[in-house]
Amino acid sequence: MDSHAARLLGAGLAIGLGVIGPGIGLGTMIGSALQSIARQPELTGDIRTNMFIGIGVIEALALYAFVISLILLFVVK
Amino acid sequence: MKPMRIVWLVVALGVLVGLFLIPGGAKSQVDVAKEFELHPLVKLPKIGPIDLSITKAVVYLWLTTAVIVVGALVISRILKAAPGRFQSAMEMLYGIAHDGIAGSVMRVGAATWFPYIGSVFVFILVSNAIGLLPLPLGEHHQLSFYAVTGNLNVTITLALFTFVFTHYAGIRQKGAWGYVKGWVLPSAPPVMRELIFVMHIVSEFFRLVSLSVRLFANMLAGHAILAVFFAMALVFQSYLIAGVLQAGSVVLFLFEIFIAFIQAFIFAILSAVYVSGALEEEH
Numbered sequence: 001m002d003s004h005a006a007r008l009l010g011a012g013l014a015i016g017l018g019v020i021g022p023g024i025g026l027g028t029m030i031g032s033a034l035q036s037i038a039r040q041p042e043l044t045g046d047i048r049t050n051m052f053i054g055i056g057v058i059e060a061l062a063l064y065a066f067v068i069s070l071i072l073l074f075v076v077k
Numbered sequence: 078m079k080p081m082r083i084v085w086l087v088v089a090l091g092v093l094v095g096l097f098l099i100p101g102g103a104k105s106q107v108d109v110a111k112e113f114e115l116h117p118l119v120k121l122p123k124i125g126p127i128d129l130s131i132t133k134a135v136v137y138l139w140l141t142t143a144v145i146v147v148g149a150l151v152i153s154r155i156l157k158a159a160p161g162r163f164q165s166a167m168e169m170l171y172g173i174a175h176d177g178i179a180g181s182v183m184r185v186g187a188a189t190w191f192p193y194i195g196s197v198f199v200f201i202l203v204s205n206a207i208g209l210l211p212l213p214l215g216e217h218h219q220l221s222f223y224a225v226t227g228n229l230n231v232t233i234t235l236a237l238f239t240f241v242f243t244h245y246a247g248i249r250q251k252g253a254w255g256y257v258k259g260w261v262l263p264s265a266p267p268v269m270r271e272l273i274f275v276m277h278i279v280s281e282f283f284r285l286v287s288l289s290v291r292l293f294a295n296m297l298a299g300h301a302i303l304a305v306f307f308a309m310a311l312v313f314q315s316y317l318i319a320g321v322l323q324a325g326s327v328v329l330f331l332f333e334i335f336i337a338f339i340q341a342f343i344f345a346i347l348s349a350v351y352v353s354g355a356l357e358e359e360h
Contacts, residue, residue, distance in 0.1 A: 045177075045181070046181065049177065049181050049182065049346065052339070052342060052343055052346060053182075053343070053346055053347065053350060055343070056291060056343035056346070056347055057287070057347075059291065059295075060287040060290065060291045063290060063291055063294035063295065063298070064290065064294075066294050066298055067290060067293075067294050070297075
Protein backbone atom coordinates (compact mmCIF):
# COMPACT_ATOMS: atom_id res chain seq x y z
CA MET A 1 0.00 0.00 0.00
CA ASP A 2 1.62 3.22 -1.09
CA SER A 3 1.31 6.44 0.86
CA HIS A 4 -1.37 7.89 -1.41
CA ALA A 5 -3.68 4.94 -0.83
CA ALA A 6 -3.03 5.14 2.91
CA ARG A 7 -3.91 8.82 2.84
CA LEU A 8 -7.23 8.23 1.05
CA LEU A 9 -8.07 5.33 3.36
CA GLY A 10 -7.23 7.40 6.41
CA ALA A 11 -9.36 10.30 5.22
CA GLY A 12 -12.33 8.03 4.60
CA LEU A 13 -11.95 6.25 7.93
CA ALA A 14 -11.53 9.54 9.79
CA ILE A 15 -14.83 11.00 8.64
CA GLY A 16 -16.67 7.67 8.60
CA LEU A 17 -15.76 6.65 12.14
CA GLY A 18 -15.83 10.23 13.35
CA VAL A 19 -19.51 10.80 12.65
CA ILE A 20 -20.71 7.70 14.54
CA GLY A 21 -20.40 9.21 18.00
CA PRO A 22 -21.88 12.63 17.17
CA GLY A 23 -24.67 10.83 15.29
CA ILE A 24 -25.63 8.86 18.38
CA GLY A 25 -25.31 11.98 20.51
CA LEU A 26 -27.45 14.12 18.22
CA GLY A 27 -30.08 11.39 18.00
CA THR A 28 -30.31 11.10 21.78
CA MET A 29 -30.41 14.82 22.35
CA ILE A 30 -32.94 15.75 19.63
CA GLY A 31 -35.08 12.78 20.63
CA SER A 32 -35.29 13.86 24.23
CA ALA A 33 -35.83 17.49 23.20
CA LEU A 34 -38.80 16.40 21.08
CA GLN A 35 -40.11 14.29 23.94
CA SER A 36 -39.98 17.20 26.32
CA ILE A 37 -41.63 19.48 23.75
CA ALA A 38 -44.42 16.93 23.36
CA ARG A 39 -44.79 16.75 27.13
CA GLN A 40 -44.68 20.50 27.72
CA PRO A 41 -45.53 22.38 24.52
CA GLU A 42 -45.56 25.73 26.36
CA LEU A 43 -41.76 25.49 26.85
CA THR A 44 -41.07 24.92 23.12
CA GLY A 45 -39.06 28.14 22.68
CA ASP A 46 -36.74 27.52 25.63
CA ILE A 47 -36.22 23.87 24.78
CA ARG A 48 -35.47 24.66 21.15
CA THR A 49 -32.89 27.31 22.08
CA ASN A 50 -31.09 24.93 24.42
CA MET A 51 -31.33 22.16 21.83
CA PHE A 52 -29.53 24.33 19.31
CA ILE A 53 -26.76 25.10 21.81
CA GLY A 54 -26.33 21.36 22.33
CA ILE A 55 -26.46 20.65 18.61
CA GLY A 56 -23.73 23.21 18.07
CA VAL A 57 -21.49 21.63 20.68
CA ILE A 58 -22.03 18.02 19.54
CA GLU A 59 -21.82 18.84 15.85
CA ALA A 60 -18.38 20.37 16.36
CA LEU A 61 -17.06 16.85 17.09
CA ALA A 62 -18.11 15.56 13.69
CA LEU A 63 -16.61 18.62 12.07
CA TYR A 64 -13.26 17.99 13.73
CA ALA A 65 -13.27 14.62 11.96
CA PHE A 66 -14.18 16.41 8.72
CA VAL A 67 -11.28 18.82 9.12
CA ILE A 68 -8.90 15.94 9.89
CA SER A 69 -9.96 14.14 6.72
CA LEU A 70 -9.55 17.36 4.69
CA ILE A 71 -6.05 17.77 6.13
CA LEU A 72 -5.25 14.16 5.22
CA LEU A 73 -6.56 14.67 1.69
CA PHE A 74 -5.15 18.04 0.73
CA VAL A 75 -2.44 19.13 3.17
CA VAL A 76 -0.44 16.00 4.03
CA LYS A 77 1.86 15.13 1.16
CA MET B 78 -58.12 9.08 -17.57
CA LYS B 79 -56.36 5.80 -16.85
CA PRO B 80 -54.86 5.22 -20.37
CA MET B 81 -53.58 8.82 -20.37
CA ARG B 82 -51.60 8.13 -17.23
CA ILE B 83 -50.00 5.07 -18.79
CA VAL B 84 -49.08 7.12 -21.85
CA TRP B 85 -47.43 9.74 -19.66
CA LEU B 86 -45.58 7.04 -17.74
CA VAL B 87 -44.26 5.55 -20.99
CA VAL B 88 -43.23 9.01 -22.21
CA ALA B 89 -41.41 9.71 -18.95
CA LEU B 90 -39.64 6.36 -19.06
CA GLY B 91 -38.69 6.97 -22.69
CA VAL B 92 -37.24 10.35 -21.82
CA LEU B 93 -35.24 8.78 -18.97
CA VAL B 94 -33.89 5.98 -21.18
CA GLY B 95 -33.16 8.51 -23.93
CA LEU B 96 -31.26 10.72 -21.50
CA PHE B 97 -29.30 7.70 -20.37
CA LEU B 98 -28.40 6.76 -23.96
CA ILE B 99 -27.37 10.24 -25.14
CA PRO B 100 -23.62 10.45 -24.70
CA GLY B 101 -22.40 13.42 -22.70
CA GLY B 102 -19.70 15.83 -23.82
CA ALA B 103 -15.98 15.26 -23.59
CA LYS B 104 -14.78 13.71 -20.36
CA SER B 105 -13.31 16.35 -18.12
CA GLN B 106 -11.40 16.28 -14.87
CA VAL B 107 -12.65 18.53 -12.12
CA ASP B 108 -10.62 19.23 -9.01
CA VAL B 109 -13.06 20.30 -6.33
CA ALA B 110 -10.29 21.47 -4.01
CA LYS B 111 -9.28 24.14 -6.55
CA GLU B 112 -12.63 25.87 -5.98
CA PHE B 113 -11.51 26.98 -2.53
CA GLU B 114 -8.06 28.30 -3.39
CA LEU B 115 -7.58 32.02 -3.12
CA HIS B 116 -5.84 33.81 -5.95
CA PRO B 117 -5.01 37.50 -5.61
CA LEU B 118 -7.26 39.63 -7.82
CA VAL B 119 -5.12 42.70 -7.18
CA LYS B 120 -1.51 42.13 -6.23
CA LEU B 121 -0.31 44.29 -3.36
CA PRO B 122 3.04 44.27 -1.55
CA LYS B 123 3.64 42.24 1.60
CA ILE B 124 4.19 43.96 4.94
CA GLY B 125 6.27 41.49 6.92
CA PRO B 126 4.36 38.19 6.99
CA ILE B 127 1.05 39.84 6.09
CA ASP B 128 0.01 39.61 2.45
CA LEU B 129 -2.14 42.61 1.58
CA SER B 130 -3.26 41.27 -1.81
CA ILE B 131 -6.96 41.62 -2.49
CA THR B 132 -8.40 38.12 -2.89
CA LYS B 133 -11.90 36.77 -3.40
CA ALA B 134 -12.36 36.57 0.39
CA VAL B 135 -11.53 40.26 0.86
CA VAL B 136 -14.04 41.27 -1.81
CA TYR B 137 -16.67 39.08 -0.15
CA LEU B 138 -15.98 40.74 3.22
CA TRP B 139 -16.38 44.19 1.64
CA LEU B 140 -19.58 43.03 0.00
CA THR B 141 -20.94 41.76 3.32
CA THR B 142 -20.12 45.03 5.04
CA ALA B 143 -21.65 47.04 2.19
CA VAL B 144 -24.88 45.01 2.28
CA ILE B 145 -25.19 45.43 6.06
CA VAL B 146 -24.40 49.17 6.03
CA VAL B 147 -26.68 49.97 3.09
CA GLY B 148 -29.45 47.76 4.47
CA ALA B 149 -29.23 49.39 7.89
CA LEU B 150 -29.24 52.90 6.40
CA VAL B 151 -32.18 52.13 4.12
CA ILE B 152 -34.23 50.46 6.82
CA SER B 153 -33.63 53.31 9.26
CA ARG B 154 -34.83 55.86 6.66
CA ILE B 155 -38.05 54.12 5.68
CA LEU B 156 -39.35 53.03 9.10
CA LYS B 157 -43.15 53.11 9.18
CA ALA B 158 -45.73 52.46 11.88
CA ALA B 159 -47.42 49.90 9.63
CA PRO B 160 -44.48 47.74 8.46
CA GLY B 161 -44.25 46.53 4.90
CA ARG B 162 -42.76 43.22 3.86
CA PHE B 163 -39.09 44.32 4.02
CA GLN B 164 -39.51 46.06 7.35
CA SER B 165 -41.32 43.06 8.84
CA ALA B 166 -38.46 40.78 7.81
CA MET B 167 -35.91 43.13 9.37
CA GLU B 168 -37.99 43.41 12.55
CA MET B 169 -38.15 39.61 12.73
CA LEU B 170 -34.35 39.43 12.40
CA TYR B 171 -33.98 41.98 15.20
CA GLY B 172 -36.48 40.02 17.26
CA ILE B 173 -34.51 36.79 16.82
CA ALA B 174 -31.26 38.52 17.84
CA HIS B 175 -32.79 40.45 20.73
CA ASP B 176 -35.28 38.03 22.27
CA GLY B 177 -34.27 34.68 20.79
CA ILE B 178 -30.52 34.95 21.43
CA ALA B 179 -29.54 37.69 23.88
CA GLY B 180 -32.77 37.77 25.87
CA SER B 181 -33.24 34.03 26.27
CA VAL B 182 -29.66 33.03 27.13
CA MET B 183 -28.15 35.97 29.00
CA ARG B 184 -29.60 36.39 32.47
CA VAL B 185 -27.26 39.31 33.16
CA GLY B 186 -25.81 41.88 30.81
CA ALA B 187 -28.22 41.30 27.94
CA ALA B 188 -28.69 45.05 27.39
CA THR B 189 -24.92 45.76 27.50
CA TRP B 190 -23.83 42.94 25.21
CA PHE B 191 -26.74 42.81 22.76
CA PRO B 192 -24.97 45.14 20.26
CA TYR B 193 -22.07 42.69 19.91
CA ILE B 194 -24.24 39.56 19.83
CA GLY B 195 -26.63 41.17 17.35
CA SER B 196 -23.89 42.39 15.02
CA VAL B 197 -22.03 39.09 15.00
CA PHE B 198 -25.34 37.33 14.20
CA VAL B 199 -26.18 39.70 11.34
CA PHE B 200 -22.61 39.65 9.98
CA ILE B 201 -22.41 35.85 9.83
CA LEU B 202 -25.95 35.56 8.48
CA VAL B 203 -25.31 38.06 5.68
CA SER B 204 -21.94 36.60 4.74
CA ASN B 205 -23.39 33.06 4.71
CA ALA B 206 -26.28 34.28 2.56
CA ILE B 207 -23.93 36.03 0.12
CA GLY B 208 -22.00 32.76 -0.05
CA LEU B 209 -25.11 31.15 -1.55
CA LEU B 210 -25.18 33.55 -4.49
CA PRO B 211 -23.08 32.68 -7.55
CA LEU B 212 -20.77 35.65 -8.11
CA PRO B 213 -18.14 36.15 -10.83
CA LEU B 214 -15.17 36.68 -8.53
CA GLY B 215 -13.26 33.48 -9.26
CA GLU B 216 -9.97 32.98 -11.04
CA HIS B 217 -11.44 33.22 -14.55
CA HIS B 218 -14.41 35.36 -13.45
CA GLN B 219 -16.78 32.45 -13.87
CA LEU B 220 -19.88 32.33 -11.68
CA SER B 221 -19.00 30.38 -8.56
CA PHE B 222 -20.01 29.86 -4.95
CA TYR B 223 -17.72 30.96 -2.16
CA ALA B 224 -18.57 31.69 1.45
CA VAL B 225 -16.16 33.94 3.27
CA THR B 226 -17.13 32.16 6.50
CA GLY B 227 -15.69 29.02 4.87
CA ASN B 228 -12.27 30.58 5.42
CA LEU B 229 -10.54 29.74 8.69
CA ASN B 230 -8.89 33.18 8.99
CA VAL B 231 -12.26 34.91 9.08
CA THR B 232 -13.86 32.55 11.57
CA ILE B 233 -10.85 32.64 13.90
CA THR B 234 -11.07 36.43 13.88
CA LEU B 235 -14.75 36.25 14.78
CA ALA B 236 -14.06 33.68 17.52
CA LEU B 237 -11.24 35.90 18.88
CA PHE B 238 -13.73 38.76 19.21
CA THR B 239 -15.91 36.54 21.39
CA PHE B 240 -12.86 35.28 23.33
CA VAL B 241 -11.59 38.79 24.08
CA PHE B 242 -15.02 40.18 24.90
CA THR B 243 -15.76 37.27 27.24
CA HIS B 244 -12.73 37.98 29.40
CA TYR B 245 -13.14 41.74 29.09
CA ALA B 246 -16.72 41.42 30.35
CA GLY B 247 -15.67 39.19 33.25
CA ILE B 248 -12.76 41.44 34.29
CA ARG B 249 -14.87 44.58 34.04
CA GLN B 250 -17.60 43.01 36.16
CA LYS B 251 -15.52 41.41 38.92
CA GLY B 252 -12.00 42.82 38.66
CA ALA B 253 -9.06 40.77 37.35
CA TRP B 254 -8.40 38.78 40.53
CA GLY B 255 -12.06 38.22 41.29
CA TYR B 256 -12.64 36.98 37.76
CA VAL B 257 -9.77 34.48 37.83
CA LYS B 258 -10.83 33.33 41.29
CA GLY B 259 -14.33 32.74 39.94
CA TRP B 260 -12.99 29.98 37.66
CA VAL B 261 -12.43 27.67 40.63
CA LEU B 262 -15.15 26.51 42.98
CA PRO B 263 -14.40 27.83 46.49
CA SER B 264 -15.47 24.48 47.97
CA ALA B 265 -12.95 22.42 45.96
CA PRO B 266 -10.14 20.66 47.91
CA PRO B 267 -6.64 22.19 47.59
CA VAL B 268 -5.06 19.86 44.99
CA MET B 269 -8.20 19.75 42.86
CA ARG B 270 -8.25 23.53 42.80
CA GLU B 271 -5.08 23.82 40.68
CA LEU B 272 -6.27 21.00 38.42
CA ILE B 273 -9.62 22.73 37.84
CA PHE B 274 -7.79 25.98 37.17
CA VAL B 275 -5.60 24.40 34.48
CA MET B 276 -8.55 22.57 32.95
CA HIS B 277 -10.50 25.81 32.80
CA ILE B 278 -7.68 27.53 30.89
CA VAL B 279 -7.51 24.59 28.45
CA SER B 280 -11.25 24.64 27.96
CA GLU B 281 -11.18 28.39 27.26
CA PHE B 282 -8.79 27.77 24.37
CA PHE B 283 -10.82 24.84 23.11
CA ARG B 284 -13.85 27.11 23.02
CA LEU B 285 -11.88 29.32 20.65
CA VAL B 286 -11.04 26.31 18.46
CA SER B 287 -14.53 24.83 18.44
CA LEU B 288 -16.25 28.16 17.81
CA SER B 289 -14.09 28.94 14.79
CA VAL B 290 -13.80 25.43 13.35
CA ARG B 291 -17.54 24.77 13.63
CA LEU B 292 -18.50 27.71 11.43
CA PHE B 293 -15.58 27.15 9.05
CA ALA B 294 -16.18 23.43 8.60
CA ASN B 295 -19.94 23.79 8.21
CA MET B 296 -19.71 26.36 5.45
CA LEU B 297 -16.80 24.61 3.75
CA ALA B 298 -18.54 21.21 3.91
CA GLY B 299 -21.73 22.64 2.45
CA HIS B 300 -19.95 24.29 -0.44
CA ALA B 301 -17.74 21.24 -1.00
CA ILE B 302 -20.80 18.95 -1.25
CA LEU B 303 -22.43 21.32 -3.76
CA ALA B 304 -19.20 21.45 -5.76
CA VAL B 305 -18.94 17.64 -5.72
CA PHE B 306 -22.52 17.34 -6.98
CA PHE B 307 -21.82 19.74 -9.84
CA ALA B 308 -18.51 18.05 -10.62
CA MET B 309 -19.98 14.52 -10.65
CA ALA B 310 -22.21 15.51 -13.58
CA LEU B 311 -19.03 16.22 -15.56
CA VAL B 312 -17.32 13.05 -14.40
CA PHE B 313 -20.11 10.55 -15.14
CA GLN B 314 -20.85 11.87 -18.66
CA SER B 315 -24.56 11.03 -18.64
CA TYR B 316 -27.53 13.35 -18.89
CA LEU B 317 -29.62 11.06 -16.66
CA ILE B 318 -27.14 11.11 -13.81
CA ALA B 319 -26.62 14.83 -14.35
CA GLY B 320 -30.37 15.45 -14.05
CA VAL B 321 -30.67 13.38 -10.88
CA LEU B 322 -27.64 15.11 -9.38
CA GLN B 323 -28.97 18.56 -10.22
CA ALA B 324 -32.27 17.69 -8.54
CA GLY B 325 -30.29 16.49 -5.53
CA SER B 326 -28.23 19.66 -5.49
CA VAL B 327 -31.42 21.75 -5.36
CA VAL B 328 -32.46 19.88 -2.21
CA LEU B 329 -28.95 20.32 -0.77
CA PHE B 330 -29.05 24.01 -1.62
CA LEU B 331 -32.31 24.41 0.34
CA PHE B 332 -30.61 22.63 3.24
CA GLU B 333 -27.65 25.02 2.88
CA ILE B 334 -29.99 28.00 3.32
CA PHE B 335 -31.14 26.42 6.59
CA ILE B 336 -27.52 25.76 7.64
CA ALA B 337 -26.53 29.35 6.83
CA PHE B 338 -29.15 30.60 9.27
CA ILE B 339 -28.53 27.93 11.94
CA GLN B 340 -24.76 28.51 11.98
CA ALA B 341 -25.19 32.27 12.47
CA PHE B 342 -27.69 31.51 15.23
CA ILE B 343 -25.40 28.99 16.95
CA PHE B 344 -22.36 31.26 16.78
CA ALA B 345 -24.30 34.17 18.27
CA ILE B 346 -25.98 32.04 20.94
CA LEU B 347 -22.70 30.43 22.04
CA SER B 348 -21.08 33.88 22.18
CA ALA B 349 -23.96 34.98 24.39
CA VAL B 350 -23.55 31.89 26.59
CA TYR B 351 -19.81 32.48 27.01
CA VAL B 352 -20.14 36.19 27.76
CA SER B 353 -22.95 35.69 30.25
CA GLY B 354 -21.00 32.80 31.81
CA ALA B 355 -18.15 35.22 32.52
CA LEU B 356 -20.56 37.76 33.98
CA GLU B 357 -22.45 35.46 36.32
CA GLU B 358 -21.38 34.93 39.90
CA GLU B 359 -21.61 31.13 39.98
CA HIS B 360 -20.98 29.03 36.91
